[in-house]
Amino acid sequence: MTGRHGFSRLSYSGFLALTVLVIFVFTAILAPLVAPYGLNTTVGDVWEPITRGHPFGTDSLGRDLLSRLIFGAQITLLVAGSSTVLAFFIGMFFGFLASVVGGWLEQVLSRINDLMMSIPTLILALVVLAIVPINLFTLIVVMAVLDSTRVYRLARSLASEIVVMEYVEVARLRGERFAWVMLREVLPNALAPLIAEFALRFAFAILFLSALSFLGLGVQPPNADWGSLVRENKDGIIFGVPAALIPGFAIAILAFAANTLADKLIGQSARLRKE
Template sequence: MLKLLQQSPLSARIGMGIVILNVLVAIFAPLIAPYGETSIAGDVWEGFSAQFYLGTDHIGRDLFSRMVFGARNTIALAFITTLLSFLFGTVLGFIAAVKGGWIDQLLSRTIDMIMAFPTLIFALMILSVLGSSIPTLIFTIAVLDSTRVYRLSRAVAMDIEVMEFVEAARLRGEGLWWIIRQEILPNAMPPLIAEFGLRFCFVFLFIASLSFLGLGLQPPLADWGGMVRENAGAITFGIYIPLIPAGAIAFLTVGVNLIVDWFLHLSSGLHE
């Protein structure tokens, strides 16, 4: 593993550095932030100073502290949601590929119906009815995103399940879950890991979009997308504040994509 990291390109190392930095900030948020997540510490939209490193927001809260706590809230929510979407999508995709027949048709047509609706509109409709609590937000996005994971995992599993070693496992009398766990999953890991990074970026940006529209994490919780919406009025006065959380969103997204690009190159088997 260490040798692999040493051979990684500069772009992948930059991506790892960006991701590690954000994760460390999220983990140690209470130790890094000089003020509380909801503490009003100054006047509205103050500039850079020794007291407020990034200034203050629309009601006088320290923007640096809000950014630090926003990293914890946004990244944790996106990571948990992506894990759930992969759990739903891969399990159903593998079952559909291995069982085939009417089970495959039922699951695939159900997924097709869900995917027929624009994701953002579908999410807005559900959250408008059920509310924007954190469990509802996680479950809604996880279910919608699992449709993409299902399509990929099913396609990958269908290529693997026709292999001779899978047929040999069937002839030995191995059950469905044994075949999925021992034969399908290990061979499907490279594309699924790469897809996990892409799905994390999508979920991360999707949560930020919902927060910008007022249906993501609700105040007073700090959230990068919500912070852009809350301080959008500052642009009218030529104040930079909304660009900081927007830049943080782009920064982390680029970092994850740099790692994913490297991993896709490795899993493709191509060599320079």
């Protein structure tokens, strides 16, 4: 009854944002079935206008833009989602570790985190990606490590408030180990704000990946994400061709839906904590 009541508190805008995200995810999963053409199949002339056969026209090489958008959703969601999950594993582990253990370890981890956060994320990513081979695995790891600094800060803040509670002290006096305290005492009580933060970090990951791809250091051919679609078709804007605007609009919709859902979850989490 309580879970149903809490779920019903998500507003209509929150449900709409969640619905949009679910549609994007299922479209990406079913891309080979729903895409009219292959990812790199040339089907017409360069930058053909919108027709019944090509609802979004063609791109700079004569490939169906709708099909590339659908397949690009796979890479966009895969990289953004995987990097966000990995960032949370890294940030939560070290954030909880710093708060539960405390002392010199907390100081060392916090100073390293502050140092990484002091460098602009995009500049640091561009430097790293200019040195290492660029592939999907590299992108996911680099994005995850950089984003984990924000997760660490939140996880450490939440855990610092929880570890001083009496039930945590009782667990320690019983002789429970670090893993037990972290997984059974700290994590359940910090889960709600972390879930809300996950949606927000996912939105940032989408925009960050798109920026890297637009600058040429993100997803590389023959793969494609929405940021690389914007880069490939940006010259068409000069001639009044909207091919670059369509994937940009898709990025905006996905990021807006993730941000909206994050805002609603953060608000709901705050209300639940007050109660």
